[in-house]
Amino acid sequence: MILSTMTNYLSSLYGDEKAIRMIADAGFDAVDFSMLDFQTPRGILQGEDYREKAEKVRKTAEKCGLVINQCHAPFAFNYSDPAGFG
Numbered sequence: 001m002i003l004s005t006m007t008n009y010l011s012s013l014y015g016d017e018k019a020i021r022m023i024a025d026a027g028f029d030a031v032d033f034s035m036l037d038f039q040t041p042r043g044i045l046q047g048e049d050y051r052e053k054a055e056k057v058r059k060t061a062e063k064c065g066l067v068i069n070q071c072h073a074p075f076a077f078n079y080s081d082p083a084g085f086g
Contacts, residue, residue, distance in 0.1 A: 003027070004069055008034035016044065017060045024064035031061065033071035 005028050010019035016033075023031055035044055044053045061068050 002029045004030035006032040006034045016057050020060045024066050030067040030069040033068050
């Protein structure tokens with residue numbers, strides 16, 4: 001069994017790399033790399049250096065022995081909307 005958790009809360013407090021190190025230190029095997037801040041200036045996909053930012057995160061995870069088993073942009077559901085989104 002692979003034990004995984006998401007980076008969202010820790011990344012918002014400490015940044016992506018430190019969050020990954022903390023998750024590894026806590027004994028997890030993998031992370032759901034949550035890109036919930038992708039629209040903010042600090043978001044990993046913002047700026048022309050997005051590839052370098054993503055590579056830095058990947059290398060940090062590898063050094064910590066973690067697998068990034070999932071990543072996604074934010075999504076929200078509005079159950080009063082018949083389509084479920086919005």
